[in-house]
Every structure is written in C-alpha cells, then in structure tokens.
Amino acid sequence: MPTDILMPALSPTMEEGTISKWLVGEGDSVKAGDVIAEIETDKATMEMEAVDEGTLARILVPAGTENVKVNTPIATLTGEGETVPQRTNGGGTKAPPKRDDKPTPAPQQAAPAPQPAKVAADPDIPPGTEYVTITVREALREAMAEEMRRDDTVFLMGEEVAQYQGAYKISQGLLEEFGDRRVIDTPITEQGFAGLGVGAAFGGLRPIVEFMTFNFAMQAIDQIINSAGKTLYMSGGQMGCPIVFRGPNGAAARVAAQHSQNYASWYAHVPGLKVIAPYFASDAKGLLKAAIRDPNPVIFLENEICYGRSFPVPKLEDHVLPIGKARVVREGRHVTLVSFSITMGITLEAADALAGEGIEAEVIDLRTLRPLDTETVIESMKKTNRIVTIEEGWPVCGIASEIAAVVTEQAFDFLDAPPMRVTGKDVPMPYAANLEKLALPALDEVIAAAKAVCYR
Amino acid sequence: MAKSAKDESAKAPTGKAAPEDLLGFYERMLLIRRFEERAGQLYGMGLIGGFCHLYIGQEAVVVGMQAAIEQGDQVITAYRDHGHMLSCGMDPRGVMAELTGRIGGYSKGKGGSMHMFSREKDFFGGHGIVGAQVPIGTGLAFSNRYRENGRVCLTYFGDGAANQGQVYESFNMASLWKLPVVYVIENNQYAMGTAIARSSSETHLHRRGVSFNIPGEEVDGMDVETVLDAGRGAVAHAREGKGPIILEMMTYRYRGHSMSDPAKYRTREEVQDIREKRDPIDHLREKLIARKIATEADFKALDKKIKEQVARAVEFAQESPEPPAEELWRDVYRA
Helix, strand or coil, X not given: CCEEEECCCCCCCCCEEEEEEXXXXXXXXXXXXXXXXXXXXXXXXXXXXXXXXXXXXXXXXXXXXXXXXXXXXXXXXXXXXXXCCXXXXXXXXXXXXXXXXXXXXXXXXXXXXXXXXXXXCCCCCCCCCCEEEEEHHHHHHHHHHHHHHHCCCEEEEECCCCCCCCCCCCCCCHHHHHCCCXXXXXXXXXXXXXXXXXXXXXXXXXXXXXXXXXXXXXXXXXXXXXXXXXXXXXXCCCCCCCCEEEEECCCCCCCCXXXXXXXXXXXXXXXXXXXXXXXXXXXXXXXXXXXXHCCCCEEEEECCCCXXXXXXXXXXXXXXXXXCCCEXXXXXXXXXXXXXXXXXXXXXXHHHHHHHCCCCEEEEXXXXXXXXXXXXXXXXHHXXXXXXXXXXXCCCCCHHHHHHHHHHXXXXXXXXXXXXXXXXXXXXXXXXXXXXXXXXXXXXXXXXXXXXXXXX | CCEECCCCCCCCCCCCCCHHHHHHHHHHHHHHHHHHHHHHHHHHCCCCCXXXXXXXXXXXXXXXXXHHCCCCCEEECCCCCHHHHHHCCXXXXXHHHHHCCCCCCCCCCCCCCCCCCECCCCECCCCCCCCCHHHHHHHHHHHHHHHCCCCCEEEEEECCHHHCHHHHXXXXXXXXXXXXXXXXXXXXXXXXXXXXXXXXXXXXXXXXCHHHCCCEEEEECCCHHHHHHHHXXXXXXXXXXXXXXXXXXXXXXXXXXXXXCCCCCCCHHHHHHHHHHHCHHHHHHHHHHHCCCCCHHHHHHHHHHHHHHHHXXXXXXXXXXXXXXXXXXXXXXXX
16 A cells, blocks of 8 residues: 655654755655655754655655655655555555645745744844844854854864754854864763863863753763852952853753753852853844853853744844843733743743733843843833743742742832742653643743733 | 883983972972971961861972973862962962962962962962863863964872763863873872772773873872973973873872871871881982082071971961952952
8 A cells, every 4th residue: 555755853853844855756666774865954954764665656745845844745655566546445444545635735934933023122232223034043153153253262162063063053064164173073071071161261262162952061060160150259360261151951852851951040040150041043143142252151051942943133243232131022011921041932922812811911031041130020020010930940949939039029019919930840851742741831821820910 | 210001102302300400399399398387287276277188298299290391381280289389389478378268368368278370370270179170171281282382281180080080081082182281190099088999990090091092101209300300201292292191190198188187097107108218308308418419508598498488478378368358249250
C-alpha cells in the first residue's frame, strides 16, 4: 500500500522547515537509508533518509518550499507493483484517502511571534528610526559581528561555534569573517573553558563564552561566580573581568529535566554579575552589544524557542541599549504584568485577551534581571495598584518572588491586592508532552492571575 | 635532579644561577620565612582572621621560579600565596596589611590571605577554590598567545589540586592550542591532611600530563638552584611556542595546612627530619659559605635587614586603619 513520507521533526524545537532539495525524482526507486532530500531547519541543513524501500511515486511538496509544517506529507512511496492513481484496497479495508485530492500545503510566511499590535516604542531608540524585521538569532549574530569588527580583543569561544556554525546557528558565518583566532571551537569542557575565558579577560581580552545551553554551565558555575563575579571586589577594584557568558536558558521542547532548567534567579542572586534576559530582537541586539562592552561579567540568557521569532530591529549604525532598564511595552491602567524572556509571549497575549474583557494591562519587560529596574516596576504598580509577575523558572526564590518582595516593601500602601506570581511548576521538567505543558506557565494562568488581582 | 616523563622531550636551553644571584635568593627566601613566622604570630594574637596558609618550608620553589621568568610574565596560584606575592616583588607591608584586613592591604582589606592581586607586579591571585586558578592561568596564557606578546604564565597548584577535573580540562586545551603556560605543581606531600599516596592513583604528578602530550619533570623543590635550572628550561619551552610543560616540585610544608590544623596526620619526627636535612634556606646558606659567596657577617646583616623589613610590615599592618564603611559597597562593579 502506498505510504506517505512526512515532513520530519529534526530537532526538539522544529515546527516547520524548508525542503531545499529533492535528491531523487518521481519514479526513482529508493532503499531504506538512501538520502532522498535536504531539509533546512532553523538550526541546520539536514539530510533526510528514506525509511522504507519502494518507488518514489510522487513528490507532493516541491523543492524550495518554505515553512512546511512537521508531519505534512511531502511525498508518496509505493511498493513493488503499486502505483498511486490506481491504489486498491486489496483486503477490503477502508481505502486511504487519495493524496491527489489534497492540495499541496501552501507556503506560509515566517513563523510569526505572538506579537500584539500594541507594542510601545523603546524610548531609548530615537523617534523616526527605521526598522527592519529580523529574527532574534540574526540580532544576536549581528551584535557579535559588529562588536568583533569594532574591537580586536573581542572573541567568541564555545562548543561548535566555529566549524559547525553554532549548535543553534547563532554564530553562523563568524568563522568565515573572523577566522579561527577569534572564533574558537572548544572541547566539551565547560568548567575549563569558562575558567579559561575568565583568565583571558584578566589578561585584557573581551571573551564571549557561549554555552550550548545554560544547563551545561552548571558545570562551570564556580568559575562564573567565584572567579568572574567576585574577583573585582576581592582585589579591591584591581581585577576587572569583562566577559559575556551567553547561550540559551530555560526549557526548549521535550528535552526533560536536565536540559530544561531556567537559571535566571540563580545568576540574578549574585552581586558582581550582571544578568540580561531579552525577549525582543531589538533588545537582544542592543543589550548584547552593551554586554560585550561592559567592563563586568555579564550573564546573557537567551531562549532557544525564541531564536526563530522575528521582530523589528532599528536600522542604526550602532544600536546599543542601556543595561538595567526595564521597558513598558504596553500601557494600561488596571493591572501591571511583569515578565522577561519567553514568557513575554504569553504575557502579551494575556494583555490582548484581558483587553477584550475590559481590563487594560500594563506590560513590563524587565530585560535586565541584575541590576533589576525596580523603579519602573514600582512606578507602574503605583498607577495600577495591582501586579502579577510571570516567569518560566521555579517559584521558590524566583524573580517573581523578588518583585513581590520589592513592591511589598517599597510600595505596600499602593497595593489593592496581594502581588501574584505565575511561574513554572515546582517540579523537575517532565518529558511527556502533556505534563511538560502543565509544568510551564500558561496563558490561561496569566489571565486568571490578572483577573484575580482585579477581583474579577 | 630533573627526571623527564617524556624521554623524547627536547630540553630547552637552561642556565645555572650566577653566584651573585644566589645571595639575593637567600634574602628573598629568608624574607618569606620571617614574614610567615610573624604572620603566624599575628594570627595567634587574633590580628589575622579566617584562613591563613603558611608557606614555610617551600620557599625555594617560588624564589627559583620567579628568577626564571621575565618582567611581564604572569604568576597565579591558589591560597598558600604569601610567598608568591613577596617573590613577585609585592610590598610586604601591603601583604601583611591585607592579612590584618586593613585599608592599606593589596585588596583594601576585602580579600584577605587567600585573595590578593597586583596588576603592577603581574600577580593574578590568590584564589580560594582548589584548582580554579588552573583554567584561569591557562586563560592568561591564552591571552598571551592571542596578543602575541611573548609572555608566559606560571600557573601554580598543589598536589591536592592535581586531582581536580578542571586541571585536566586545562591541560587538554593548553596542549591543543600550544599555550605558553608552565604548570608548577608544588607537591608538599599532603592535600590538607591526606597524604599523596592516599589520594592519588598516580603519585608521580609530573606524569599527569602524559595523556595530553605535556612533558613533565620532577624537580627537587628544596634546592633553589635546581628549581631555577628546571624553571629556565620550562619557561623557554613555553615561550618558544612548544606549549605547556609541567614541573613537579618536590617540597614540604612545615606548618599545618592552615592555622587551625593540628597536623595529626604526620609525625613530629617526619617534619623534624626534613627541617634538619632538607631545609631550603639552611641548604643554600651552607652552599654560600662553602662557595665563599657570603660570610657569617653577611648573614648577620641580612638577618637584621629582613627582621626590620618584616617589623615594618607588621607595624604598618597594625597601624593601617580598617577599611571605611563605604568600602562595603565599592568594587562590586566597575563603572
């Protein structure tokens, strides 16, 4: 019986991809293991192998088609003697639906980020500036490339950053432009290269140390905190450590407990470190450039799922944003919603949904977690008198807990309801799709919390 | 004398110490010893707090190695670091004042015994976590290669740190990238209270680089001339772009691991025996007399000079005020 060849999921976060090339034509016979197509994911171009033997009867999605959803049938394979138009149901069972009747999936536009219409302009960007829409991935890459062009002491090191072009393609093309002196593949040796980076910073360089994910940085956390974070103080101000530790933080998709931890509050706890966690591409670029120029160690927390999201980025010669400033991305008067990084997505969606019910939410993107811009948060809360903080990490001693403590201590009289938290659940990340979904903060939880503090 | 772990490793050019240098070595070793003895006393008087790890017995290692490097080369070590600092030419007054937690200390009183630095003297600490200085020293060597400045980094660590994983992560990268680093293992036989044979499956620590293609030598760390000789060879090896090299200095500490160590893990006789037979300072003194480089009168004058120098350091360390309260909030970030 003819079988469908489906668009495969080639990475934990892949939702769609591009069929770059078919390596076999209609009518060709294939064996299991033959490479039949090249598929470009958000991370790399991958070869697709046939899993069955047969004849490639029909190509359903032509080469060059972009944004083909995972599990979309892309070709039909027939067994010996079978042909597609003359499918028979031989055994009298229900006939499979005729593929020919189905239209080829239409190419779609680039994955839209959940982005409501009402995103306020960043007051740090000059009015009248032109914008160009790029992905967070491209924004990060541009930031590094621009800073490397500007300053020869800036270099990038990490696992697979050079020849492989980056495990998540953030450093794609940098080896070609800057060479292997400045774009350096390391062995898998987190504690070693984190410490080596610290030493290089003491030696007058400005390292960007990429962790493939921050889960692996736990092996290096002594070097990050004790060596990078504390030495300026312990040396009475002599030993500055200008270094950026960056990489994806938090849950990706279906990679379970050891690969899905959010370290925002861990690093934000430590005096001597600066901690940045952007959501929008403009902030990713402007703040990464600022981090690279900063004379202090900066933890730059990215998010794997957000890498492919597109946002407008100002067309400026040198787009650098101040570290330590939160941004009001949506104005409102009934409740303040505070978030950062990936959960900005559901927070903005919640604001849209709440608006439909007459609740005008003010949304703040923290952007920097240390130093924390409590002033912007308190100012907003004084206006709305209600506050909900949304974060992906665990609830205990989290960023949301800190926000709740700060508003309670510093502006208690302005609160009309207890500050609330919407966080990841207090469990290690489960693998099962349904449980994983339950473990993460959800849109309806944000809406429910916002309504609760509004007594609605 | 030096034994090579890798027979084929070509030995870089070496040089013996000049007679006129030897008296200088003696003076520096004596300064370290007298300084440490006084530090021990101040600790007993409650003027120095926390952890304080004395270097007494190991003086020949840092003095010999320091003579093997050039100005601009870097030095980094762990927390038994007073000897390294004095050897780098840091002011004994500033070191002692740091021990007493005063504003006149190298870290304004905020680092203490284990965390002192001098950019001016290329001393990069002073690190409190066993083994953590090894990747950092490797990174300093990385910056040297990146800048092509011809500098070498001396990265010291003990026999205890030799069992930390990050040491081997560093070895791997240093060898892979041919970084100009000399790993100086100060094997004083005890990782805190654990004798080397009880903690290490391979007790010949100079062989620990074999699987990374890093040559290593065992060196008599109680003889400053031998240290210098091996040090010059190793530094030349690193400076010439041949990559890292390991020197295992066989040495001994007379005092406990730190001031609070009752040292029940070894006998008094063992310590006494080494003091009598292998003391690096006595040993050099005998050589200087035998070679007619110095007389008893010279030694007397030196003793007096060092005694006064240390007394001035102690005086400074007691007179220098405590850091003002504003210092609590300074130096967390650089503007």
